[in-house]
């Protein structure tokens with residue numbers, strides 16, 4: 001099987017590339033390295049040897065359509081994106097260029113190359129918008145009501161996938177990802193609280209918690225997310241599927257778990273700063289539909305996943 005992985009030099013994409021290569025796929029990565037890096041593909045280069053190609057290319061350019069037409073992959077895993085909320089508020093035009101026009105380029109490439117399936121990284125944290133905590137965990141029937149340009153652009157990507165399935169018969173599976181964490185996540189980005197805490201704690205520095213810390217998130221481990229992408233290359237056609245744990249973890253609890261895993265006892269206190277405007281209070285995603293259609297469920301506990309993150313952060317600091 002041959003795959004194009006857009007965003008394959010990023011946090012999730014590069015981990016997916018490793019898994020695909022280990023399973024014998026031939027993989028073409030398309031990435032402009034705007035937030036990703038070649039270092040993330042170091043393992044893939046070792047595993048992949050002649051099965052991996054890298055194309056330093058902006059997906060918004062027409063060359064990306066032509067490249068896909070030339071490669072003729074069986075599956076496109078489309079992960080390249082402006083992947084954060086705050087930059088989308090600062091520069092919604094750039095966000096739309098990459099996430100909407102870029103997705104359209106990829107779909108046009110898929111149409112020209114007669115690609116059978118596109119697996120899409122949607123965002124469960126921003127697609128559904130703010131809902132009462134009593135309604136959590138959210139299933140896929142929840143109203144789609146994004147509250148940021150990023151959420152809107154990801155929703156439009158999904159709309160185009162549905163349209164291309166309807167009019168050109170290109171199958172898709174869209175994964176609404178919860179808060180993904182794991183090794184290789186950038187600790188300097190705005191998201192990725194696990195990566196940020198891990199870096200600070202490994203340096204024995206105080207962490208910052210915005211607000212009272214009782215806001216909750218649904219943390220899902222990278223290997224489990226990659227597993228969902230691989231399953232979605234064959235199953236879950238035409239569906240939006242939540243990839244989360246259904247478990248809400250407060251930032252305060254996450255901090256305690258991580259400080260303990262780092263051996264910082266008595267626990268180093270975190271600093272509390274005012275809450276960030278526009279942040280969701282609570283979020284968690286019901287993964288039942290992914291179990292039914294992909295046979296997918298969370299495999300890694302938060303404790304085990306966090307230990308892996310700390311182990312890899314210790315190698316860097």
Ligand SMILES: NC(=O)c1ccc[n+]([C@@H]2O[C@H](COP(=O)([O-])OP(=O)(O)OC[C@H]3O[C@@H](n4cnc5c(N)ncnc54)[C@H](O)[C@@H]3O)[C@@H](O)[C@H]2O)c1
Nearest residue numbers: 007009010011012032033034035036058059080081121180
């Ligand atoms: N990390 C999460 O918790 C999370 C949650 C929900 C959805 N997602 C989605 O999953 C996908 C991967 O996220 P990630 O956390 O690995 O982010 P990331 O920023 O590490 O990866 C995105 C990759 O896309 C590349 N890219 C950006 N713009 C590009 C362009 N114009 N042309 C080519 N390549 C481009 C970047 O260089 C990077 O390698 C994104 O689509 C993101 O929206 C992530």
